[in-house]
Amino acid sequence: MTSAAPRVAIVHEWLVTYAGSEKVLEAMLRVFPQADIFCAMDFLPEQFRGNLKDKRIRTSFIQKIPFARHLHRHLLALMPFAVEQYDLSGYDIVISNSHAAAKGCLTSAGQLHICYCYTPIRYAWDLQFQYLAESGLLWGLRSIIARWTLHKVRIWDARTPFLVDAFIACSHYIACRIKKTYRRESTVIHPNVDIDKFELGEQDGDFYVTASRLVPYKQIPLIIEAFRSMPSKKLIVIGTGPLLNKCIAFAPPNVKVLGYQPDHVLHAHLRRARAFIFAAEEDFGIAPVEAQACGTPVIAYGRGGATETVIDGETGLFFYEQTSAAIVKAVDDFERCRVNFDRNRIRRHSERFSTERFCSEFQEFVSQQWKAHCKSIQPRGSA
Numbered sequence: 397m398t399s400a401a402p403r404v405a406i407v408h409e410w411l412v413t414y415a416g417s418e419k420v421l422e423a424m425l426r427v428f429p430q431a432d433i434f435c436a437m438d439f440l441p442e443q444f445r446g447n448l449k450d451k452r453i454r455t456s457f458i459q460k461i462p463f464a465r466h467l468h469r470h471l472l473a474l475m476p477f478a479v480e481q482y483d484l485s486g487y488d489i490v491i492s493n494s495h496a497a498a499k500g501c502l503t504s505a506g507q508l509h510i511c512y513c514y515t516p517i518r519y520a521w522d523l524q525f526q527y528l529a530e531s532g533l534l535w536g537l538r539s540i541i542a543r544w545t546l547h548k549v550r551i552w553d554a555r556t557p558f559l560v561d562a563f564i565a566c567s568h569y570i571a572c573r574i575k576k577t578y579r580r581e582s583t584v585i586h587p588n589v590d591i592d593k594f595e596l597g598e599q600d601g602d603f604y605v606t607a608s609r610l611v612p613y614k615q616i617p618l619i620i621e622a623f624r625s626m627p628s629k630k631l632i633v634i635g636t637g638p639l640l641n642k643c644i645a646f647a648p649p650n651v652k653v654l655g656y657q658p659d660h661v662l663h664a665h666l667r668r669a670r671a672f673i674f675a676a677e678e679d680f681g682i683a684p685v686e687a688q689a690c691g692t693p694v695i696a697y698g699r700g701g702a703t704e705t706v707i708d709g710e711t712g713l714f715f716y717e718q719t720s721a722a723i724v725k726a727v728d729d730f731e732r733c734r735v736n737f738d739r740n741r742i743r744r745h746s747e748r749f750s751t752e753r754f755c756s757e758f759q760e761f762v763s764q765q766w767k768a769h770c771k772s773i774q775p776r777g778s779a
Contacts, residue, residue: 402488402508402766404431407479407498410468411435411453414444415609416587416682417514421493422446423588423751424512427759431491434482434501436475439465456481472519473545476500476552489766492560495679500556508769510762511560512585515570515679516577520549523613530612554578562765564758566680567701583761586704587680588754589746593659594689596743597667603630604695604727605669607662607683608676610637615675615697615718617646622723624648629727632669634662666690671730674702675718681705684712688746691739695726705749711742 406428408421418440425431425447433451437459440448456478458464458471475497482501484490490507492498495514503509519527524546533539556578557563563582565571571582604623608614616633620643623631627650633643636656644653654661666672672687672694680701684694688711696702698714706712715726 401430403486404428404489404491405484405487406431406433407482407484407490407492407494407501408433408435409475409494409496409498410458411438411440411448412465412468413609414440416680417493417495418444419590419682420512420587420754422448423754424491424493424758425451426751427755427762428491432487434484436471436478436497437464437468454482472496472549476549489762491762497553499560500552501559503559506773508562508766509560510562510564510765512564512566512758513570513574513582514566516573517549517553518679520546520553521577522573526613561769562761564761567704569700569704570679585754585757585761586749587682588751589682589685589689589749591685591689591747591750594663594686594746595667596739597669597690597692599668599670599692599739601665601668601670603632603665603669604671604673605632605634605665605687606673606675607634607666608637610635610639610643612639613676616643618718618720619673619675619723620647620651620653622720622727623651625720625724626650626727631673632665634665663690666692670734671695671712671727673723673727675723676700677718678702685746685749688712688742691743693730693734693737693742695723695730707745711737711745 406424433453436456438453438455458474458478479497479500480502484503490503490509492501492511494511496517499511528534533542557580563574563580565574565582565584566587568584571584574580574582606619608616610616631651633653634657640655647653666687667690669692672692674684674694674696677700684696684702685705687694694706694712696706696712696714697718698716708714713726713730715722
């Protein structure tokens with residue numbers, strides 16, 4: 397970047413599960429291996445630590461709260477205060493890897509703050525009412541407390557864009573949400589997917605597959621309901637989360653809910669499945685790209701990040717209503733044309749989202765921003 401390498405800090409939300417933002421964090425550390433990491437708490441299991449194993453990770457006071465590992469999503473009101481306590485004064489570049497509070501870290505005029513944004517806090521802004529409904533918080537005292545908390549979080553969050561010098565959006569869909577919520581422009585750099593971990597499959601199985609964290613907005617029960625209406629077709633559900641027991645109890649005989657499975661089991665199912673079913677309105681959605689890396693077509697809800705990762709009619713099919721009837725129709729349409737999907741073409745499309753591509757684009761963006769920042773703070777009259 398410059399003759400003197402800048403000191404870099406990465407502010408991550410929290411390390412509890414290994415999901416999309418943690419995979420992006422690992423890629424960021426490939427670009428900046430000497431970066432220090434700050435996050436609210438670190439309970440990431442050892443098998444998922446990857447290149448985090450040798451990193452010193454600075455956590456907040458939330459780390460010491462009893463049961464924080466299991467209650468972290470209920471501690472949202474504490475996150476703004478926690479992130480403001482990180483002492484980042486010793487760094488030149490601060491990169492916040494943010495879907496909630498991380499971008500609210502405090503920096504000075506001499507520091508460059510770049511935010512990789514997955515979404516404005518979804519449950520505090522336009523998805524508040526969906527969050528309240530899914531959490532059973534539409535009425536009563538708990539609802540009042542939740543609404544007041546989200547009101548205060550919005551007030552805090554509304555000022556955080558002023559702390560950021562440059563935004564990166566994880567998708568064009570999120571770039572629009574950043575513009576609407578924060579009135580800021582952003583550059584789109586899609587998240588990385590470890591394409592090399594996935595092998596081209598034969599799609600010789602007689603089943604469909606979906607894989608996800610089992611949380612409400614992923615709409616896994618809706619997919620199960622659709623296959624209840626298609627008893628001759630099989631569905632495999634892979635993943636764990638708060639809705640696991642509900643999904644197991646709700647599943648008809650033609651649906652198998654496997655819960656958490658190691659990567660080799662997930663990959664084997666992705667390679668053999670007829671198609672991957674994806675019903676969420678996702679910020680980006682790594683799972684559909686992983687399926688396509690196996691050459692597997694994706695039947696996806698045609699809103700959100702999936703519209704940027706799936707090509708309708710070439711690498712998958714879209715449905716446009718989050719209803720079981722829409723999924724049933726999409727599966728029927730797919731059955732009629734599935735021989736037309738080219739597995740090699742689908743695999744080549746997935747390579748657009750490789751880790752190498754992400755690292756190259758991310759490094760170039762930070763380099764350009766750093767050069768512009770150094771020029772902006774250079775004293776007048778200096779060479």
